[in-house]
Every structure is written in C-alpha cells, then in structure tokens.
Amino acid sequence: MTGASLPEDCSKQWEILLLLISSEEKKIDRTSENEIDTMSYFSNNEAVRKIMLQWLQQMKSSYGKKINEFDTALKCDDVSLLWRQRGNDNFRANLIEESYRCYSKSVVYAKHNGPMYPLALANRSASLLRLKRFKECLADISMAIESGYPAEQQHKLLLRRVDCYIELGQRSNARSALTAATQYSSTLNLSDASALEFERHVKILEKKLENPVCVELEDDDQLPDLYGGSNADFNAASSAIELRRSETVGRFVVANQSARRGDVLFSEEPYAWVTLPSDEPSCEMCCQPDINLVPCSRCSRSVYCGVQCRARAALAFHRWECVGAQSDLFPTIGIAHLALRVLLLSTSQGFPMVPQQSTKPTTALELFKCYSDVDDIQIYKEGTPAFYRMFNLVTNFDKMNNNDYIQYALTATMLTIYLEHFTTFFEYLPSRVPYALSGEQLQLFAAAIILRSLGQLVCNGHATLSLSTVEEDGGRNGRTVTEREVRRATAIYPSAAMMNHSCEPNIINTFYKNRLIVRCASELSAGGEVYNCYGPHRAREPAARRRAQLRAQYMFTCACTACRDNDRKDFVLLFSAYVCQSCKCPVPVSEKRARCQQCCADFQLNRALAMIDRADDLALQAERASNMEERCEKMLASYKMKQQVWHRHHSSLRAAADKLARIYADLGDFGRSIELIKQNIQSLEYQFGSFSVEVAHELRKLSDVMLERIFKLPGHPDYRYWCLEAHKIMNKAVQLMELNYGKWEVLVKRLKEQEVFVASLLAECRTPDTTDCVHQNLHYNLKI
Structure with a gap:
C-alpha cells in the first residue's frame, strides 16, 4: 500500500482505500466466524485503525470548514x-x-x-x-x-x-x-x-x-386504514395477511383472505432512515419534502421542517452525526450511513433485555447470541421490541463475495473509530445497554451492529419516493409540465421486508413522509403469496438481465412466474423492436441482419439505423428552429420517419410522440396533441398495465392538455363534449395517482381541484339530452 497513488481529494480516496486494504486482508473465515469475531480482528489491527483515523482527520480538515x-x-x-x-x-x-x-x-x-x-x-x-x-x-x-x-x-x-x-x-x-x-x-x-x-x-x-377572504381548505392527509384492521401477530400489517416460514424460501407473506386492488396491507414507520443529498432537501427527521428548512444549530449541512423535528433529531441521532455531516462523511460512504443510523437509533431507544435468559450476558458475543436466539416469527407480534425485528433480518453474509464482506467490515471499523474519536457516543452507550459490558466489549458490540446492519440493508433496504414537478423546456413557451419520481431517503422496514420478490409484483409501495404504505396492485386471493419487486421488473428488463441483477445483490436465482414463463420472459424486447416492412410485426434486433419471425422477411438493420440518424437530425433541427411552426413541421417529419422504422410500441417512438404532442399543445392544436397522448397511453397500458404509475402520469398529462383546450376555446361547438371527456379522464387520473402515490401528494390534490373545476363547468352548461350519447361517442375509452 505504501506505493499506491491516492487522489488529492480525500473524499475520492475512500473506495480506493477499501480496495487496497481488502486486497491485503485474507484472514477472514466466514465459515466459522461471526460479526463479533470479524470486528474483533479489525479492532485489534492497529495499522488499519491508524489509516482510518488519519483519513477521518483529513476529511474533517478538508470539509469541516469554510x-x-x-x-x-x-x-x-x-x-x-x-x-x-x-x-x-x-x-x-x-x-x-x-x-x-x-x-x-x-x-x-x-x-x-x-x-x-x-x-x-x-x-x-x-x-x-x-x-x-x-x-x-x-x-x-x-x-x-x-x-x-x-x-x-x-x-x-x-x-x-x-x-x-x-x-x-x-x-x-x-x-x-x-x-x-x-x-x-x-x-x-x-x-x-x-x-x-x-x-x-x-x-x-x-x-x-x-372583506371576506377565500380560505384554503386544510390539507386532508389522513392516512388510509389497514385492510381488515391491524394484525396483532404481524406488526404494521393488515389482519388479511400473515407471516409464514418454510425451509425453501424462509419467511414469506401470504393472504389469509381475499383483498381488492387498493387495499392496504402494510402501514409501517421505518426502523431507521437517512435522507439523500438533493437540491430539494427533505426533513432529516420525518422526510417531509418541500420544506421551509430549519437548519441544525451547529452545522450548515443538516436541515429539518421545523424546530420540533430538529430537537427530536438532535436527541435521536444528530448529536453523534453532526461532525460527520460537517466533514462530508455520509455522502462518501453511501448505505453505510444508514447502518450507522441503525446503531444510533437503537441506542437512543435503548437495547432490550434478552428473552428468557437465566444468565446475564457479559460479552458482546454472548449478547449477540442472545439477541439471535429468538423465534423469528414470534418477534413480529405487537409489543415485541422493534430491535428484534431489525436484528434478525437476513444478512446474506454466508453467500457474499469475500472482498465485499471485508469492505463492509472495514467500513464498520472506520465508523466505530469516528464515534470513538469525534463524538462522546461511547460515554453514552453504557446507559443504554441493560447489561454490564466492559468499554472494550461495548465498542465491539457497536461495531458488530454496524457490520450486521450493512449486510441487512443491502438486501432489505427501501428507497422512499415522492413526486417533483418540473416545467418542460425550462418553461420556454411551455404549457405542459412533467413530474419525476425523486428518491428522498433510504430506509429499512422490517415487516414489509418479509415480502419475497417477483418480477411481476402484486403490490404497490407508496410513501407518506417516511412511512411505507403497501397496497394491493391487483386482486389477491386467499392463500396467495404477497410479492414485492426488488428492482428488476418484467416490463422493463429481459429475464436474463433481471436474474443477473438479483443474483448480484440479493444472492438468489429468481424463479418467479415471469422468469419461468418462456413465452413472456422476453416480453420487454417488444418495446425496443423494429417494424417489419412486409407484415408490420415486431423484429427484435441484436445483429446487423435479422429476420422477421412472422413472415421470415429479411430486415436490413443498417438501412434502418441510417433512417433513424436522419430522423434524429430533423429532431435536432426542430429544437433549434426559430419559430414554433417550423419546429412542429420538422418534429412531425422526424416522427413519421421513425414510425417507418420502429415498432408502434417502441419506447423511443413513445418519447418522440410525446415531444410532438407538447409542441402541438404549445401551438394550440390540442386535438392532435390529445390523440398522440392517447396513443401513448394505449402503448403504456400494454407494457405496464392499466393501473400502472406510467399510465397514471400519462393520464395526468392528458388531463392538462384537455383542460388547456377548455380554457382556450370556450365557445367551440364541442365544448360540452370536451368537458365530459376531460372530467372522465381526470377522474381516472386521480384514481390512479392516489393508488400509486397517495392522496397527500401535491399533484394528486391539484388533479382533484381540476376535476372539481371541470365538474362545475359541466353543471353550468348542462343540457338534458346529450349526456348519454356523448359518453357513448368518446373517442377513447380506458381499460380501467
């Protein structure tokens, strides 16, 4: 290591340090050792401790200043x-x-x-x-x-x-x-x-x-109830589901009665969480987004939604994290910040007594074994200390690559040294552990908790999401806005973590601040298993890639229905397929020459790629056009050219249609804009399903354009028809956005206001004889 060259910026040294040290450490035998043994080895390794302390001091001197x-x-x-x-x-x-x-x-x-x-x-x-x-x-x-x-x-x-x-x-x-x-x-x-x-x-x-003042209604953020009430045997879960165990898959969740789409199966506060760096910061205590920030009283790196959250955070964790926040430590170490937070929150809450133990543990190893020696189903009963549910999540250390395990151990070593040298944490810890352990054993216990949490978080962590709205084209001439999902925090939910993976899940995760609310995405039959998706989804990636990602992070080979079904496992390839010029069927292409599987006609990929290049050049010219009419003309020509090459469900063709629809809306040609958006909705329904978040966003976009048309053309003969159709679309958009995000999201509230407004327009222009026939003559009927 002495001859290694490290970057001058010490924050960029961390990954290199881990690689260098882990490459020299070969003395970890995970077949016989546990977290306590591993951390004992590194706590006695003075060379490693010296390097870690020196790096922490460099981080503080480099970043903890002006x-x-x-x-x-x-x-x-x-x-x-x-x-x-x-x-x-x-x-x-x-x-x-x-x-x-x-x-x-x-x-x-x-x-x-x-x-x-x-x-x-x-x-x-x-x-x-x-x-x-x-x-x-x-x-x-x-x-x-x-x-x-x-x-x-x-x-x-x-x-x-x-x-x-x-x-x-x-x-x-x-x-x-x-x-x-x-x-x-x-x-x-x-x-x-x-x-x-x-x-x-x-x-x-x-x-x-x-004078009378128009008063805004108070936000109605009442959270939905668990379907069938809470489950006394399964913390934070509905009484309609239960936790089981089998030899093959371990713990899993099944329905004990049928449930409908939208029913709430889990409503769970996280055991621990950390907010993520963002230009739009969230409260570090409750994860509330869009805050009028109140900063930490000592550092300028931690912010909250109010003085109450700031005070709670200071007591729970920030007093130990403040120096690390100043030193830019936590963005550098990623998921390890959450592992540290697990230790700090566990300490703040106080470690529980061990169950039914005749002898009191006197070492870190004995205490660890006592916390492990529990019934992993019974600990989910209400009233059981939450620490047991966290502590007994799987780590996958037995399946993990040795280098990865050693790097986790080195990270836990560094964070323990941070707590020892830069905080008074170890003066506080003895009062929170119910047994008399020596100072050395307490440090070992804390280090092992961090290491164990790292393994648990990699295979059990959740990203908490919310919506952020942005104007298209930086607001230039734009009448339309779009929204994007933003990762606000990373959290751990021990009860929801019991759901197994499927590439075609039957639940939807929504978040209120840092609370996870899990709903049924489809009808759930009694006896059916409740499946979450750990990331790879059948509608987004081919089966081979999904399985590779799951093996790499979660250490298992997926055998879900979507991966077993040979007819559907490459379904996603349809959305990157070209179109056969002979029969218009999709042609998935992976080589320079391909053949249509339907009519056996040859497909000339080079010719297709050349046409796409010309179409992209036209689209670039459209972006640079001096006026909207020229922009529309060139973008339309580009889109038509792409239609000749890509299959009608190609995701890039949808993106091209979306750009053209926005230009039509900006020009006031709302009819053409609406038809393109409807076309995209049908394609998204085919790929992701009628109740998907993708369809919800597109419906929201459609409702915006329809509302703009109503505003701009109030005297049009079809005005009432437009109001009826817009009201129908907005109603469906509200239903889907509530299902996928919750009624507390600002965007959902805005959609509801629009729906009420259009309903009032309908009431004003009501005629007795048209309602039924108008609904029968709508151009587009959703599958919902």
Whole structure:
C-alpha cells in the first residue's frame, strides 16, 4: 500500500482505500466466524485503525470548514450576509422565488446566537408572504422574534403576522395580533415618517379584515386504514395477511383472505432512515419534502421542517452525526450511513433485555447470541421490541463475495473509530445497554451492529419516493409540465421486508413522509403469496438481465412466474423492436441482419439505423428552429420517419410522440396533441398495465392538455363534449395517482381541484339530452 497513488481529494480516496486494504486482508473465515469475531480482528489491527483515523482527520480538515465565500460546513455570518444581500437584490427585482432560495441559504449559514440569524428569518418571511406560504411565514416570524430580532423593527414583523392570519381566515387571531402590533408600536420612539407608514399599513389590514377572504381548505392527509384492521401477530400489517416460514424460501407473506386492488396491507414507520443529498432537501427527521428548512444549530449541512423535528433529531441521532455531516462523511460512504443510523437509533431507544435468559450476558458475543436466539416469527407480534425485528433480518453474509464482506467490515471499523474519536457516543452507550459490558466489549458490540446492519440493508433496504414537478423546456413557451419520481431517503422496514420478490409484483409501495404504505396492485386471493419487486421488473428488463441483477445483490436465482414463463420472459424486447416492412410485426434486433419471425422477411438493420440518424437530425433541427411552426413541421417529419422504422410500441417512438404532442399543445392544436397522448397511453397500458404509475402520469398529462383546450376555446361547438371527456379522464387520473402515490401528494390534490373545476363547468352548461350519447361517442375509452 505504501506505493499506491491516492487522489488529492480525500473524499475520492475512500473506495480506493477499501480496495487496497481488502486486497491485503485474507484472514477472514466466514465459515466459522461471526460479526463479533470479524470486528474483533479489525479492532485489534492497529495499522488499519491508524489509516482510518488519519483519513477521518483529513476529511474533517478538508470539509469541516469554510469552503469558499458562498459555502461553509460550520456557521459563518459573513457567508450568511452575502446570501441575504443576494436575496435583497432578487426581492427588489421581484424575483421572489430566487430571493426565497437566497434567504434560505442565509438562514442555514447564520450563527444561531448571532445577529444574522433573526435577520435572515425575517427577510425570508417577507418572501414567504409574497409566495402565499402563510403558515411557514408565521413560523419564520416567530423564530425571528425568539432569536432576537431588533426590538425597534419588530412592529413590521407583527404586522406581517396579522396579514398571514387574515389570509388564513383566522380573523380572531388577526385582530388580536393587530392589537398587539399597535400596542407594541406605541412603546417605540418611531420617527414621524415611520409612524405614518405604520398607520398606513394598519389601515390596509383593517380594510382586509372587513372583506371576506377565500380560505384554503386544510390539507386532508389522513392516512388510509389497514385492510381488515391491524394484525396483532404481524406488526404494521393488515389482519388479511400473515407471516409464514418454510425451509425453501424462509419467511414469506401470504393472504389469509381475499383483498381488492387498493387495499392496504402494510402501514409501517421505518426502523431507521437517512435522507439523500438533493437540491430539494427533505426533513432529516420525518422526510417531509418541500420544506421551509430549519437548519441544525451547529452545522450548515443538516436541515429539518421545523424546530420540533430538529430537537427530536438532535436527541435521536444528530448529536453523534453532526461532525460527520460537517466533514462530508455520509455522502462518501453511501448505505453505510444508514447502518450507522441503525446503531444510533437503537441506542437512543435503548437495547432490550434478552428473552428468557437465566444468565446475564457479559460479552458482546454472548449478547449477540442472545439477541439471535429468538423465534423469528414470534418477534413480529405487537409489543415485541422493534430491535428484534431489525436484528434478525437476513444478512446474506454466508453467500457474499469475500472482498465485499471485508469492505463492509472495514467500513464498520472506520465508523466505530469516528464515534470513538469525534463524538462522546461511547460515554453514552453504557446507559443504554441493560447489561454490564466492559468499554472494550461495548465498542465491539457497536461495531458488530454496524457490520450486521450493512449486510441487512443491502438486501432489505427501501428507497422512499415522492413526486417533483418540473416545467418542460425550462418553461420556454411551455404549457405542459412533467413530474419525476425523486428518491428522498433510504430506509429499512422490517415487516414489509418479509415480502419475497417477483418480477411481476402484486403490490404497490407508496410513501407518506417516511412511512411505507403497501397496497394491493391487483386482486389477491386467499392463500396467495404477497410479492414485492426488488428492482428488476418484467416490463422493463429481459429475464436474463433481471436474474443477473438479483443474483448480484440479493444472492438468489429468481424463479418467479415471469422468469419461468418462456413465452413472456422476453416480453420487454417488444418495446425496443423494429417494424417489419412486409407484415408490420415486431423484429427484435441484436445483429446487423435479422429476420422477421412472422413472415421470415429479411430486415436490413443498417438501412434502418441510417433512417433513424436522419430522423434524429430533423429532431435536432426542430429544437433549434426559430419559430414554433417550423419546429412542429420538422418534429412531425422526424416522427413519421421513425414510425417507418420502429415498432408502434417502441419506447423511443413513445418519447418522440410525446415531444410532438407538447409542441402541438404549445401551438394550440390540442386535438392532435390529445390523440398522440392517447396513443401513448394505449402503448403504456400494454407494457405496464392499466393501473400502472406510467399510465397514471400519462393520464395526468392528458388531463392538462384537455383542460388547456377548455380554457382556450370556450365557445367551440364541442365544448360540452370536451368537458365530459376531460372530467372522465381526470377522474381516472386521480384514481390512479392516489393508488400509486397517495392522496397527500401535491399533484394528486391539484388533479382533484381540476376535476372539481371541470365538474362545475359541466353543471353550468348542462343540457338534458346529450349526456348519454356523448359518453357513448368518446373517442377513447380506458381499460380501467
């Protein structure tokens, strides 16, 4: 190792260090050793410990400081001031969204006991008021005042508070707040100009109080109930399912009664979770997305949705993670951050007593064995400590490549050294373990928990998802938006982890903050097994590739129905197939020459590829076109050319149709746009199923274009027909989005508002004789 060359950036050294050290460590025998034995070996390896400690110190010195004038790991009022000044410039230029982002950075970097923090909060509250985010504005006002906002300026914040209460329809609070603001201002020695300005604002607010205000309804985020009630024998599960065990597949989940599509089978809080780095951060405590962020009081790397979540996180885990967050440690080590979090949360909750044990364990090995010596079905009963369910998840260490196992052990060693040298964790741990273990044994126990968790998380972890909406073409001329699934966090759900894999699952995973809600994706018969999909899906990848991925990560060969069915295992190849010029059947191509399996005609791949190149060139010309008409003409020519080469279900042909549909919508040619989107929906239904998330997104897109047509052409003879069709599509879009994401998603709420709006238009233009015939004459009928 002494001659090895490492990158100068120490964060990029980590994987190389693991490879170098693991290549020299050959003394691990997993046929006879357990996690305690492995970590005992590395805890006594002074050379490895020295390398790890030196690397951690480098990370802290490199990242735990002011990086540049715009960024710092620790608090810095100079950086905060810079961002607040940028926010002021944007606010004066009426760039309110950008001002809000700048003020948020100012809040993050300001010292909490310094003068910049309340100023940044107060300025951000002004942006929030303009953005109509009134509850968040109130929270910032309260924090600014509590943090020492200058007394001579507080009357302005108090009036802003009144405005928020008025907009929220809280008239009693508004009147009380207005009285308090007026009384407070009378205690100040305001200049004549300031007093006049204050009185002017008071009169404006008094007038607003006299007028009725349209109040937004409170968010209805009531979570769905478990189908048939909760299961006392299966934590966080429905009474309609049960946990079983067999010699061949281990633990698995079956239905003990029939269930319908949409019924909730699991509703589970995670045992542990970590949020992922993102430009749109989520709360590190509850995983709430789209937050008005409240930062850690010591570092500028951890953010929360409010002061309550910040306080809870500090007690549960962040007091031990703060230095690591400052040092940029956790983005560097990936899934190992969640393994550390398992240890920290287990410690915070307190390790449980061992069951029915006559002798008290005095070593880490004895304690580990006691925690393992349990009935792996009974530990899922309600009232059993959650730690047992986490501890007894499979690790697959016995099937794992030796180098991978050693790298996990080295990572656990490094994190133990981090806790030992950069935190006071090991001073706290003895009070949370119910048995008197020595300091050395406690460190060994903690290290082994991290190693065990790493193995468990690789084959049991979940990515928590939510929707993020973006404008197409950066908002340029666009009337349409699209949404993308965003990975907010990685979490572990011990009960839901009991579901086995199928490449054609019968459940849908949805997330509310960090809670996992599992619904039936199709009808479930009594006695049928409940299957999750661990990643590879029959509609997205061929059987051979799916099996290879599952073997690599989960250490098993998939034998699900989709993989066994020879007629369907290469079903996905249809969506990358060319079209036979003779019979129009699909031609999957893997070589330069191919033959149609239906009519045996030769297929000239080189000729097809040349036509696609010309079509792509036309599409590029369309993107560069100076006006929308020319853009549409060239994109249409490109699309028609691709239709001659690709099969009608080709995924890239769908993408080309989508681009053309957006251009038609921007030009106001809604009829053609709608027909293309319907065409794509039919293809997506064929590939993913009528209730799939892919169809849900396309229906949402279709409803947007239909609504735009209604807005733009209110006097058209077909106006009522359009309203009827749009209402039908929106209703189906709401059903599918709720099924796949939950009614709490912002996009679902927006769709519901659109559905109600179109229903009101229908009520206004109702005629007695047309309803039935219109529904019979709709051009497109979904399979739903």
